[in-house]
Amino acid sequence: MPVTIKDIAKRTGKSITTVSRALHGYNDVSPETRELIVRVANEMGYTPNLLAQRLQKQRTDTIGFILPTFGPRFSDPFFSEFLAGIGSSATKYGFDILVSTQPPGEKELEAYRKKVTGRQVDGFVLVRTRCHDPRIQYLRETRTPFVAFGRTEGEIDYPYVDEDGASGMRLVVEHLVRLGHQRIAYISPPLIFTFARDRLRGVQETLSDAGLTLPDMYLVYGDLTQRSGKVQAQALLDLFEPPTAIIAGNDLMAFGVMSAIQERGWKVGKDIAVAGFDDIPMSEATHPPLTTVHQPIYQIGSLVTEILIKIILGETPEQTQYLMKPRLIIRQSCGAQSDH
Amino acid sequence: MPVTIKDIAKRTGKSITTVSRALHGYNDVSPETRELIVRVANEMGYTPNLLAQRLQKQRTDTIGFILPTFGPRFSDPFFSEFLAGIGSSATKYGFDILVSTQPPGEKELEAYRKKVTGRQVDGFVLVRTRCHDPRIQYLRETRTPFVAFGRTEGEIDYPYVDEDGASGMRLVVEHLVRLGHQRIAYISPPLIFTFARDRLRGVQETLSDAGLTLPDMYLVYGDLTQRSGKVQAQALLDLFEPPTAIIAGNDLMAFGVMSAIQERGWKVGKDIAVAGFDDIPMSEATHPPLTTVHQPIYQIGSLVTEILIKIILGETPEQTQYLMKPRLIIRQSCGAQSDH
DNA sequence: ATTATAACCCAAAACGTTTTGGATGTCAAT
DNA sequence: ATTGACATCCAAAACGTTTTGGGTTATAAT
Structure with a gap:
């Protein structure tokens, strides 16, 4: 039912070759013929069949x-x-x-x-x-x-x-250390992802440069969702000696961390510092707004x-x-x- | 370079018709031939060219x-x-x-x-x-x-x-009214969207059924983002007589409302009630978790x-x-x- | 010995394009 | 009158499939 190049050829009395070439601006078509073909094509509402075009061109765009x-x-x-x-x-x-x-x-x-x-x-x-x-x-x-x-x-x-996730985490950790934090925990995304390893490496190296460490009990793993951030944060807060700062491997998990803290009646930023990674749009509108590393997705x-x-x-x-x-x-x- | 039906035909000594029919399970192909063709097709790693298939079938799937x-x-x-x-x-x-x-x-x-x-x-x-x-x-x-x-x-x-957005909002408003709220504000998405009109209608009708109204100063508009929820909530809170409950037309805006409230040091749920619409996964992990209408997106x-x-x-x-x-x-x- | 039936196979057309390799006609220069 | 150059056009092949409308052979029935 849709109009093809063949229909235009029939209507204008030209060959399909000429129609095709006219429509593609080849210069072996006389101005009058081209004008005619273009006009008829518009009148009939022609649009090329992309399947056919692609099959022929061997490119799919x-x-x-x-x-x-x-x-x-x-x-x-x-x-x-x-x-x-x-x-x-x-x-x-x-x-x-x-x-x-x-x-x-x-x-x-x-x-x-x-x-x-x-x-x-x-x-x-x-x-x-x-x-x-x-x-x-x-x-x-x-x-x-x-x-x-x-x-x-x-x-x-x-x-x-x-x-550069490692450098990103370096910025975060350095900032927290500068604020006086010594007990810093990290919720890492699954280590099958390269970005997770980079970020973890950044955390560890920067801590050790500052003469600190990331003990096993302060290193936990989440699955990138807000919910898992919350669950992991709860475990961290239950520790005998809970961290004073929690870094999450992404913003979504950081949100979960914040709500875990708030559920205990503590204040994020005052009692416990929280930081994320990604700077998704939502991060500036949470309470409190989230410190994070910007990633121009x-x-x-x-x-x-x-x-x-x-x-x-x-x-x-x-x-x-x-x-x-x-x-x-x-x-x-x-x-x-x-x-x- | 990729292998076509023609290559299989050449290799097996059969026609391309037979190859095509064998691969599609037609019953006018002998079992031995079919077995041969299928085997060779697998060996050569044949996958049909979907462009050609679609051009012929006049369906794109x-x-x-x-x-x-x-x-x-x-x-x-x-x-x-x-x-x-x-x-x-x-x-x-x-x-x-x-x-x-x-x-x-x-x-x-x-x-x-x-x-x-x-x-x-x-x-x-x-x-x-x-x-x-x-x-x-x-x-x-x-x-x-x-x-x-x-x-x-x-x-x-x-x-x-x-x-049914109207019924959804009815549930929300009825619930708030039952809790004793009289001054309820609503942040509506842009009214060009049908769902925005439905939800607004639901709010208005239910309020009037309860003998209440939605005065102009309690009806504001946001653009569905968290940020706009925050901005609009701030305006509502600045009113001489601020609402005791704020409903947002979607969850994202509701998050913004919550952080606006919290920034003033008030308690969401205690000082001011907040409700949203959509029940996006994040809603159960905010602080406090958000009352909302579930939408199985x-x-x-x-x-x-x-x-x-x-x-x-x-x-x-x-x-x-x-x-x-x-x-x-x-x-x-x-x-x-x-x-x- | 013929005919009917079934089983198996295939050439060619079609889907809608683009490109190749001329064909035709005109005009100017020789 | 021939040649060359140029402008304009087009038939046919190709892209990789599926489907149509047969054809051939073997076997069974008459």
Whole structure:
């Protein structure tokens, strides 16, 4: 039912070749013919069938993004913002985004493989990289273009954008130490994620530079959700000698920490300092506002996508590995400023 | 470079017709031939070229979802969860999701149009419906399958899933009235959204049933973000006669309300009651936990998608309009239970 | 010995594009 | 009158599938 190039050819009395060439601005079409064809195409409301176009061109102008969902109640503000960033670059270059959801595990690679060999996408944006990431290995082997948000361990060379989590944590810890804290606890995200190792390393190194340590009982693990931050914080507060400051590996868990503290009737920032990591928009509107490390997720999403598209288009981006320098955002949750 | 059906034909000495039919389980292929073809296909790592398949079948097995992004710092936990819901149904039926981002406005319809006439998607999932929604009008006119999360005003008949926001607010207001509140304020989302009108209506009607009113000074407007909830709450608290309870049109704004209250050193739930709407996962881990109306976003995303796919496949779903009955989740923010 | 039936196979068309490799006609220069 | 250059056009192949409408062979029934 929709109008094809063939319909235009019939209507104008020209060949389909000429129609195609006229519409694409080739110069072997006379001005009058071109004018006629363009007019008729508009009249008939022609839009090219992208499937056919892509089959012929052997390019899809689509980038893939597979959401690593963990369970049904999946709601990380991170992804909304990241996706918006991907979208902005994609739209700019006329690319589409093919999204699917897939929990890590057995079938994960299969999902990538199907999109690659089914020629549904020209490349992938990867997120939440893991220390030994099978996806990266697979995509490298098959020479599928991809750019990752995050690094892996080892010497593999591939395009990525990452924030320097170790330096970020250094800023946080130094700030807390400066405020006089000696007993600092850390709630780490699962160590399969590279960013979790970086951040943990940052915490440990900075503490030891300051002549302090991170004893085992002050190192606990959460799963990035607010709820797990709350649970872990409760355990920390139950200790015989509870910490005076708690750092969470991400903002969401930091929120949980704050509510655990408040439930006991203590004051965040005064009785116990709290800090997070990510600076999601919500962090400035909590009570008290959260001290955290800023991570420009939207910009990173946008940058990652831009690099990917350049690689797909065969341009060589001037730089393919970015390590962002983090910025500490001091708010009231660590007690540096007067708390209300 | 990737292996096609033609390669398999050459290798097995069969025709491409036979290869295709063997792989699709037609019964005019001998068992031995089929076994041979399947084996060779596996050996060579064949996966069909979906572009070609779709061009031929005139179906894309893809549903479209256009994120209505407002500005760069876009981070609504709603969408992560909704997208996960879409994903679960899509995967179940072997459908893909084509996502793009587009702020409402001039070019919005164009984005939909391009995907429809470019035959990139078989249908759309719509979200954040507005009272007079040009998207719905367009999709109806072009007979493009779609299912919406949310209703519009007027008598237009189309498939949707929605939660009964008016009843939801009735539950909230009744609960607050029962607790003795007389001065109740409401922070409404922008009234271009149908759900905002429903919720406002629910608040007003229930108040008037209880012999109360919602005076103009107690009705303010926010843009769904936590920050705007905070700003609006501050204004309400500055009133000569501030409300004793504040209802926010969504949870995110309710969080902002709570931190505005806490910044003044008041106690949420004791000095002022707060309630939200949505029951996003974070709501149970705030301090105090938020009283709110549950909205099963993941399930709604999944249901909407399932209906859409059935329509696309030509099956007639037994029901195409769902109005969910809301459920009130009572937590400490409204003071019903003892606050810590 | 013919015919009918069943089992198995395949050539060719189709989906809607783009690109290749000419074909045709005109005009100017020789 | 021939040649060359240029402008304008188009048929056919190609991208990788599925489907249509047969064809061939072997076996069973007459």
